[in-house]
Amino acid sequence: MSVVGDIYDVKFLTFNTWGLKFVSKHRKERLRAIADKLAGKSAAIPLPGSETLRSDECELEDDYDVVALQEIWCKSDWDYIVSRCHQKYPYYRIFYSGILAGPGLAILSKIPIESTFLYRFPINGRPSAFFRGDWYVGKSVSITLLKPLSKSTYPLAILNSHMHAPYALKGDAAYHCHRSCQAWDFSKIANLYKKAGYAVVIVGDLNSRPGSLPHQFLTKETGLVDSWEQLHGEQDLQLISRMDPHDQIRLGGTTCDSILNTWRAQRRPDEACRLDYALVDPERLETVQARVKFTEQIPNVGSFSDHFAYNCTLRLLPKSESQPKNPPKRDLLLDKLANYEEMLQVLAKYRRVSKWQKLWRGTHFWLSVLIIIIIHVVTTFTSNRAGWSSVFWVFFATFMAVTGLIDGLISFLFGRSEIRALEEVSQEVRDSRREIQETLENKL
Template identity: 50%
Template sequence: MSAAEEEKGRQNARSLKLLTLNTWGLKYLSKFRKERLQAIADRLSSPASAGDEYDIVALQEIWCDEDWQYIKKKCQSAFPYTRKFMSGIISGPGLVVLSRVPIESTFLYRFPINGRASAFFRGDWYVGKSIAVTLLRPHYPGAIPIALLNSHMHAPYGRGDSSYSCHRACQAWDFTKIVSALQKAGYAIIQVGDLNSRPGSLPYKLFTITAGLVDSWNMCQTDAEKRMSFREELATMDPKDQVLIGGVTCDSQLNTWRAHRKRADACRLDYAFIDPSTVHPFDAKVVFTERLPPPFNCSYSDHFGYSVEFNVAYEDGYTHDHSISTVDKLSVLKELLAEIERYRSHTIPYQANWRKFHFLLSIVLVIAIHVGITFAANRRGYAAVLLLFASTVIGITGVVNGLIWFLGVRSESRALVEVQLEVEDSFVATKDE
């Protein structure tokens, strides 16, 4: 065996394989939730083939404790090191890490800008979307320790204001700061999860230009044809090619939970961004595309999984080299500042003004109703009951909207100002480089 072959064998022996998967674990809302998550745990604990064996697993949307307890118990022999991140008003961010590599330490960073408190029916704000940081010990002597950043960013719910593009952009900005700090601390960065951002979007550019990370899918596609990933290119492909060539993980017609979507809706939202100075991916695949056996005959989740196999550099054999042009960095920062300014000048005033108006109008109406109850009761006995009921409803909704205006909208506005100031500082510093 040649020296080159021996070295390749040593690298393969030291390689790690990672899986990221959004499990769609919403209680009451996700169909066959319990059965699907148990099937995922069974597959992770007892892989049918070598292709299903993973060293590190990052899951999203594990929101039910019974699902987590099953996964943890079922996978304890295959993955002795586990962590579920708990912070959040209702059930936590739903982020889980399973690992064969020993965990050194963990911490959770909750996004300060994460939807609006008024959008209780969407839930992003209440679950506390976050970045779950897991610091792993070196998996072989001399290797750089890995910092795994697992996240599930704010979801889009429509066009315009409902897209929450500003919130995701600000969350991506937070990512860049944490990545920078961990790089300076000497960690090999791997950023994974359902980031709810298409390739080429502003968050994507913040990851790849501002933070200097690289999309592992693109790095593993040596064929120029397989580098196609943008929406207009994906829309022309067959659904199978969308997965195989475009790396589609969401809204694929091959997914039973999304089979009704248009072919043009298919997109790539699940990623593994890596620091190319320290992490060297050599194989990437879209996985968990199969269906559960009868009687379910459904996909494992409404997302497909994403898997990447990689090597980590030696501790004394690397240098950080992020050759991103200053012009590109400034362009992305300008785009982020424009996104924040649009939200602050349109959405924030709209939300603040109508909620404040509703609150003040409610006070006037409640006083007027209490005055009018006496006169109404003299004419119709039941009128007093109806007016009291109306007064209660108006009073409660008015107070709630008043609190959202005074606490929620004002807090969101200040958090946006803080991000804007941070970006402006970075813009000046980049310009002076």
């Protein structure tokens, strides 16, 4: 943290570390290398031709004030990070709430932590998609409130998240509705802390491209701005997709699916995108520097993660005397209204999917009950003619009982809960739409 007079600059880093146990390649070596680099002791080598990505202040490149991490899912990895970085980052926290694992969110800070809080998203994938795991880890927003740096600046509220991943560009596997609902809740939380007088910073792997509906909710609903765009201006995504991979990082801030990342080298160059963000309150924070970091490679391993990290330096603006806020502009209200209409369509479309899932799983449960009864009757007759058939019917009955019970529980418990959660979001969006419509009518 740099201080010049009453001007405070805070250096942030957000990094998806790809720390899945048994799944992520070279997890232990990479997480330890990340900890070593954060501690200022790295043996990583720069990418060939990456001179333009390097800072002139080499000795300060990895000297951050706040580090927000995602996908920290192994306690041994976190213990190593804490022990390695304790002197540099004496304040730290990992968040635990989840079903099989925590949300993977953690924070390291040079600034004292005042309090923390975790909000778990109620709409977050399905338990039947066990091979994806989003539902089981309990995707969340971790809120970390830092102690004020001075009486003349706003205290910082760091909202760190790793939203539901897309597993396809379109269709049910894209989980577009889930991320949109998560961003809707996320924006409500950010607004609460803004109203409470905090300088809000949303960081993390939001799994949403610039301009997408989740990104729109996190910016237009909150008044926050993308720190990269605050510094560099609005980005032309089509132009960035055609750039040289090094320029995609340097000029486009791409952190994901770059072919320069050894774990994503088989991707097409135009698939590189920006999914890792720092969204900031422009009335209380100003971006003075932003770049993609952790682009180096670990000898004999590869890149630090399947994402690159994102770093920005934020200047805390002095408190101003409270003034009545100007009413939102008509164009902004129209943009919000368009987002609400799109959201209602997304919710309606996915609600049909959710109801179908609940119906066929419930049907499978009752069919399983019927089939098990039939098996008991059939076994009585077949066992007299072929004793070995009883073994087959026992295995078949067991299979039907297990799968039917699982689908029954998903249908009766999860299915009902998801449909009600979707309806809740739908009502909230309608309430906001009604208020915007009344405001627009009054302006006429």
